Amino acid sequence: MQRFELLETHMKSERMARLGRLHTEHGVIETPVFMPVGTQATVKACPPDRLQELGVMIFLCNSYHLHLRPGVHVIQKAGGLHRFASWDRALLTDSGGYQVFSLAGLTRISDEGVEFRSHIDGSYHFFTPESSVRMQQNLGADIIMVLDQCVGYPASPFQERIASERSLRWARECREVFTPEGRQMLFSIVQGGMQKELRSESAQRLAEMEFDGYALGGLSVGEPKPMMYDMIEAAVPFLPPERPRYLMGVGTPDCVLEAVGRGVDMFDCVMPTRNARNASLLTHRGRLNIRRKEFTYDLSPLDPECSCYTCRNFSRAYLRHLFKAGEILGAELATIHNIYFMLELMEKIRKAIHMGSFYEFSKEFLARWDNQSSP
Amino acid sequence: MQRFELLETHMKSERMARLGRLHTEHGVIETPVFMPVGTQATVKACPPDRLQELGVMIFLCNSYHLHLRPGVHVIQKAGGLHRFASWDRALLTDSGGYQVFSLAGLTRISDEGVEFRSHIDGSYHFFTPESSVRMQQNLGADIIMVLDQCVGYPASPFQERIASERSLRWARECREVFTPEGRQMLFSIVQGGMQKELRSESAQRLAEMEFDGYALGGLSVGEPKPMMYDMIEAAVPFLPPERPRYLMGVGTPDCVLEAVGRGVDMFDCVMPTRNARNASLLTHRGRLNIRRKEFTYDLSPLDPECSCYTCRNFSRAYLRHLFKAGEILGAELATIHNIYFMLELMEKIRKAIHMGSFYEFSKEFLARWDNQSSP
Numbered sequence: 220m221q222r223f224e225l226l227e228t229h230m231k232s233e234r235m236a237r238l239g240r241l242h243t244e245h246g247v248i249e250t251p252v253f254m255p256v257g258t259q260a261t262v263k264a265c266p267p268d269r270l271q272e273l274g275v276m277i278f279l280c281n282s283y284h285l286h287l288r289p290g291v292h293v294i295q296k297a298g299g300l301h302r303f304a305s306w307d308r309a310l311l312t313d314s315g316g317y318q319v320f321s322l323a324g325l326t327r328i329s330d331e332g333v334e335f336r337s338h339i340d341g342s343y344h345f346f347t348p349e350s351s352v353r354m355q356q357n358l359g360a361d362i363i364m365v366l367d368q369c370v371g372y373p374a375s376p377f378q379e380r381i382a383s384e385r386s387l388r389w390a391r392e393c394r395e396v397f398t399p400e401g402r403q404m405l406f407s408i409v410q411g412g413m414q415k416e417l418r419s420e421s422a423q424r425l426a427e428m429e430f431d432g433y434a435l436g437g438l439s440v441g442e443p444k445p446m447m448y449d450m451i452e453a454a455v456p457f458l459p460p461e462r463p464r465y466l467m468g469v470g471t472p473d474c475v476l477e478a479v480g481r482g483v484d485m486f487d488c489v490m491p492t493r494n495a496r497n498a499s500l501l502t503h504r505g506r507l508n509i510r511r512k513e514f515t516y517d518l519s520p521l522d523p524e525c526s527c528y529t530c531r532n533f534s535r536a537y538l539r540h541l542f543k544a545g546e547i548l549g550a551e552l553a554t555i556h557n558i559y560f561m562l563e564l565m566e567k568i569r570k571a572i573h574m575g576s577f578y579e580f581s582k583e584f585l586a587r588w589d590n591q592s593s594p
Numbered sequence: 595m596q597r598f599e600l601l602e603t604h605m606k607s608e609r610m611a612r613l614g615r616l617h618t619e620h621g622v623i624e625t626p627v628f629m630p631v632g633t634q635a636t637v638k639a640c641p642p643d644r645l646q647e648l649g650v651m652i653f654l655c656n657s658y659h660l661h662l663r664p665g666v667h668v669i670q671k672a673g674g675l676h677r678f679a680s681w682d683r684a685l686l687t688d689s690g691g692y693q694v695f696s697l698a699g700l701t702r703i704s705d706e707g708v709e710f711r712s713h714i715d716g717s718y719h720f721f722t723p724e725s726s727v728r729m730q731q732n733l734g735a736d737i738i739m740v741l742d743q744c745v746g747y748p749a750s751p752f753q754e755r756i757a758s759e760r761s762l763r764w765a766r767e768c769r770e771v772f773t774p775e776g777r778q779m780l781f782s783i784v785q786g787g788m789q790k791e792l793r794s795e796s797a798q799r800l801a802e803m804e805f806d807g808y809a810l811g812g813l814s815v816g817e818p819k820p821m822m823y824d825m826i827e828a829a830v831p832f833l834p835p836e837r838p839r840y841l842m843g844v845g846t847p848d849c850v851l852e853a854v855g856r857g858v859d860m861f862d863c864v865m866p867t868r869n870a871r872n873a874s875l876l877t878h879r880g881r882l883n884i885r886r887k888e889f890t891y892d893l894s895p896l897d898p899e900c901s902c903y904t905c906r907n908f909s910r911a912y913l914r915h916l917f918k919a920g921e922i923l924g925a926e927l928a929t930i931h932n933i934y935f936m937l938e939l940m941e942k943i944r945k946a947i948h949m950g951s952f953y954e955f956s957k958e959f960l961a962r963w964d965n966q967s968s969p
Contacts (some may be wrong), residue, residue, distance in 0.1 A: 260915065264922045268903070289890065289915040296891050299912055305907040515664065516671050528643070532680040536672055540635065540664040545640045547922055 222404060222431060223463045231578045235482050238572045243309040243361040244402040245301065248276045250463060250484040251568050253475065254311060254563045259284050260294070260304040263492050264550040265558065267306050268490045275556050277309035277361070279487045282354055283318035286344070287337050291357050299359030310360040313485070314351045314393075315406075317436075319469075320369050328368065330385060336338055348392035356400065364434065365393035367408040372441040379412025383421050386410040386436075394428050398415035404431035406465060407492055413446055414439065415453035420459035434465040435483070439474070448477055455482045472501070472564055472588055476581040479568055491561050498542045501560040505588050509553070513541040526560035528552075576588075597779060597806060598838045604947045605851070610857050613947045616838055617779040618684040618736040621674065621684035623651045625838060625859040626943055628850065628936045629686060632865055634659050635669070635679040638867050639925040640933065644679050648902075648933050652684035657729055661719070662712050668734050674734030678695075678964045686862070687737040688842075689726045691769075692811075695744050703743065705760060723767035731775065739809065740768035742783040747816040754787025759797050761785040761811075770804050779806035781840060787812065788821055790828035797832035808833045809840040810858070814849070823852055830857045847876070847939055847963055851956040854943055866936050870928035874915045877937040880963050884928070889914040902934035903927075 227238040230463035239250040255262045255270070257278040262270055270278065280300060285291060297303040300310055316333070319325060323344075332347035333338065346354075346364045355363035367386040370378050390407045392472070407430040410418030425433060435454055438447045458464055459500045465485035466478050475486050492499065498510045502522035509521070516534040529552040541549030564584075571580035602613040614625040630637045630645070632653040638646055655675060660666060660783035672678040675685055691708070693698060698719075699711035707722035707903065711770075721729075722742045730738035742761040745753050764784045772780045782805040786792030800808060810829055813822045826841065833839055840860035841853050850861050866876065873885045877897035883894070892910035904913070904927040916924030 259919045259921055260912075261921050263921045266905075266923055266926060288919055289911070293890060293911060293915070297893055297909060303909070303912055303915075305912070309724045484641070515668060518672055518811075532642070534672060534678070536664070536668060537635075537678055538681070540678075544634045544659075546634055546636050546661055547925060549643055550922060551641060551926070 220317070221461070222402065224460065225461060226567055227573060229572045229575050229577050231480075234478050234480050234578075236483055236577045237484055237574045238569055239463065239484055241484075242402075243404075244276070244309060245309040245361055246276055249569060250308060251479045251572075252277065252485050254279050254485065254564045255558055255561075256281075256489045256561060257291040257304070258489075259288070260300060262554075263349075264496060264547070264554040265492070267304065268298045269551075269555060270558070271308070273555065274562050275308070275313060275558065279311045280304075280358070280360065281315070281318055282312045282351070283315035283322070283360065284549065285312075285358060285421075286315060286354060287339055291354050295357045295359075298523045299357075301359065304358070309351055309362070311362040312355045312358050312360040312364065313467075314355065314366040315346055315368045316351070317369055319346060330388060332366070333368075348389040349396045352393045352396050354407070356398070356403065357451065359403075362404045362406055362432065363397075365390045365405065365407045365430075366590075367410055367436055369410065369437045369440070370412055372413065373508075374412055376414060379410075379414055379417060382437075383412065383417050386506075387424055390425055390430075391428060394430065395483060406430055406432035406434050406463075408434040408436035408467070409454045409458075410437050411450070411454075413442055415449060418450050418453040419457055422454040424488040426457055426459050432463040432464070432465060432485075433487075434467050436467050438466065438469045439470060439488075441490045444474065444477070447474070448481065451478055451483065460584075472561075473585055475561075475564070476568070476585060479583055480578060491557035492554050495557040498549070498553065500553055501557050503587060509535060509538045510542050511539075521562070522585075523554055525560065525563075527556050529556040529559075597777065597835070598836065600836060602948060604950055606855075606953045609754070609855050609953075611854050611943075611947045611952045613944055614838065614859055616859075617777075618652070618779070620682060620684040620736055621651055623684060624944055625834045626850075626854045626940055626947075627652065627860050628861040628940045629654050629860065629961075630933055630936075631656075631697075631862055631864045632679070633864075634663070635675060637929075637933075638873060639650065639922070639929040640867070644926075644930060645681075645933070646928065649864065649937050650933065652686060652907065653681075653687070654686045654688065655679075655733070655735065656690070656693055657726070657733065658690035658697070659731060660687075660733060661690060662714055666729050666841055670732045670734075672733075676734065676780055684737070686737040687728065687730045687733050687735040689739045689741040690721055690816070691726070691741045694721060695746075705763060710745075721763040724771045727768050727771050727780070732904045733780065734778070737779045737807065738772075738776070740765045740782045740805075742785055743813055744785065744815070745787055747788065749787055751787070751789060751838060754785075754789055756944055757812075758785040758787065758792050762796060762799055765800055765805075766803060769805065780900055781805055781807035781809050781813035781838075783842070784829045784833075785812050786825070786829075788817055788825060790824060793825050793828040794832055797829040801832055801834050805837070807838040807840060807860075809842050809860075809948050811842050813841065814843045815847060817850065822849070823856065826853055826858065828855045830864070847936075848960055850936075850939070850961060851943070855953060855956060866932035867929050870932040871925045873924070873928065875928055876932050878962060884910060884913045885917050886914075891902040896931055897935070898958070900931065901936065902931050904931040904934075915932075 351366040522529040724739040
């Protein structure tokens with residue numbers, strides 16, 4: 220029943236990077252892994268066969284969105300999320316909580332759950348720890364998340380404590396109603412705002428409840444990066460080493476590298492796909508906005524060091540034209556590239572951990588990335 | 595130097611359907627052929643590798659659009675349209691005339707050419723027969739078109755005659771300045787409004803000038819379909835049988851079948867791709883709008899008789915969800931299907947001509963198509 224294998228660790232000073240393997244009903248995931256976001260049961264601007272070619276082994280769907288449209292009953296009737304989206308590799312769903320707090324008209328929160336209004340039609344909905352687990356079990360993803368309360372940044376220490384306590388309570392309730400069907404896994408989420416002690420306490424108490432994996436939530440919400448790294452360091456030592464650790468909503472190459480160096484195994488972020496649709500592309504020399512005039516006659520590939528479909532076949536001049544002309548192909552080619560970039564980065568990270576050279580690799584990568592970045 | 599092979603003909607009553615083969619520098623095209631439209635050097639919502647998988651052998655780009663954005667000099671510097679768009683099969687460019695008349699702010703037309711204002715930034719431009727040919731030679735498509743004057747429907751007999759005469763004059767001027775590089779071909783365009791005699795005269799006089807191919811222009815501009823078929827019948831007998839015939843801006847399956855039955859070899863139309871982006875899909879039982887509520891729980895494929903990527907992998911319920919949620923994947927999957935549908939139709943047409951059963955095939959196809967269509 221052990222689904223996560225911790226294969227190797229690579230230590231330096233107080234830090235430890237981990238190489239692992241997560242076994243799901245829909246394939247094996249090598250960690251550290253980056254999971255693209257497919258909010259509405261599709262990774263925007265990237266068809267599933269393309270995702271497969273890119274080597275994507277898992278992507279994330281947002282329960283909040285699927286609950287509102289098309290409705291969980293539609294997906295359930297279609298045989299679950301995998302069949303609905305024609306995706307036979309792994310999937311993860313979030314609890315819906317994060318979107319309730321960030322997107323919906325929030326009307327009432329209590330220890331029972333959250334009442335909110337749909338951002339689409341204003342209709343009223345109510346999520347409880349139990350209903351969130353049921354909803355996600357009906358969607359049928361390989362990994363599902365507990366309902367938690369995320370406070371933004373900055374928040375008062377009091378707010379942070381309330382939310383962290385409530386999240387622990389909800390995590391326990393989710394744990395109790397969760398009935399693993401097949402090989403579905405339930406991950407809990409460490410909260411605690413920006414307080415180290417709260418983070419440590421949250422991690423410790425969740426660890427005692429025994430989940431299949433542990434996420435770090437409520438980070439990358441506007442706080443300075445060093446503060447986020449401190450919060451990771453405060454939580455990680457209290458998490459069971461034999462379980463995967465997932466930093467939610469992160470991230471950028473630099474944050475991923477810093478977090479891997481602190482023992483995190485899993486990541487998700489809309490950045491690569493959302494930025495792609497806004498013409499912002501990841502390259503080994505930093506970000507590049509392909510709409511810029513200087514690329515009008517530039518016949519070189521987007522990133523000369525990249526061998527994705529986009530970089531093998533198209534010039535910067537053509538990509539710029541597509542974006543200037545508002546062509547859908549621009550979004551798809553940019554998305555392919557940015558996902559490829561993140562997946563290739565993860566592969567390099569895994570190789571470096573295996574070779575015992577992760578911290579050197581990280582340093583070298585960041586030196587080039589930071590120097591040249593033009594966000 | 596003969597680029598078009600007329601392989602077989604299939605006659606019934608006064609009519610003749612033709613099977614042919616057009617040799618271009620970028621591959622051999624079996625006719626009758628349907629050419630998707632790639633206005634801005636991309637077939638909207640369909641990447642080039644996907645087009646290739648679909649079996650697209652040629653698509654059309656609009657010179658007017660490319661002239662305005664990114665500018666012909668950009669494409670020329672990139673080594674021509676094929677390299678710019680990363681497309682190594684055949685391409686056709688139009689003269690720019692049609693968009694000038696339909697899209698731009700037209701300011702002045704004379705025998706010398708047309709002055710117009712860009713629909714993008716209002717800037718002034720001037721196209722002459724010579725500049726249109728030069729522009730298209732610089733773009734480097736395999737087939738280029740003469741500049742012509744298209745009148746709409748209805749138009750006065752006087753207007754139609756003036757435009758038809760001017761188009762003949764321009765065709766001659768294009769013919770004179772055209773310097774075939776490599777295997778580039780120049781097609782002329784029969785005009786004549788909705789007057790049979792003018793159509794016959796236009797065809798006859800163009801035939802005398804000897805072009806690589808002959809298009810029928812100024813049709814499908816709002817006139818009743820039988821009128822369009824009459825105009826085809828008025829022109830075709832005067833066109834040299836050993837040259838390809840191209841009905842511009844057509845069409846729908848029914849119009850394509852009627853025109854093939856009257857000796858037309860080539861077609862282009864935005865319909866399959868534009869309709870796809872508007873959720874209107876072609877099936878063997880007619881059109882279907884996938885946004886309709888009845889498809890909410892429909893797990894069957896779009897068209898059970900189709901074996902395209904979309905129909906093999908996704909349900910109507912999922913496609914409906916994608917369109918309702920405004921996801922780009924909806925546009926791509928629908929575009930793939932509609933192009934596949936048209937290409938499969940053309941393949942069936944070619945097979946039926948070869949088997950000597952074209953007119954029966956056409957009748958059977960249209961019986962199902964017409965009965966069930968819900969536009």
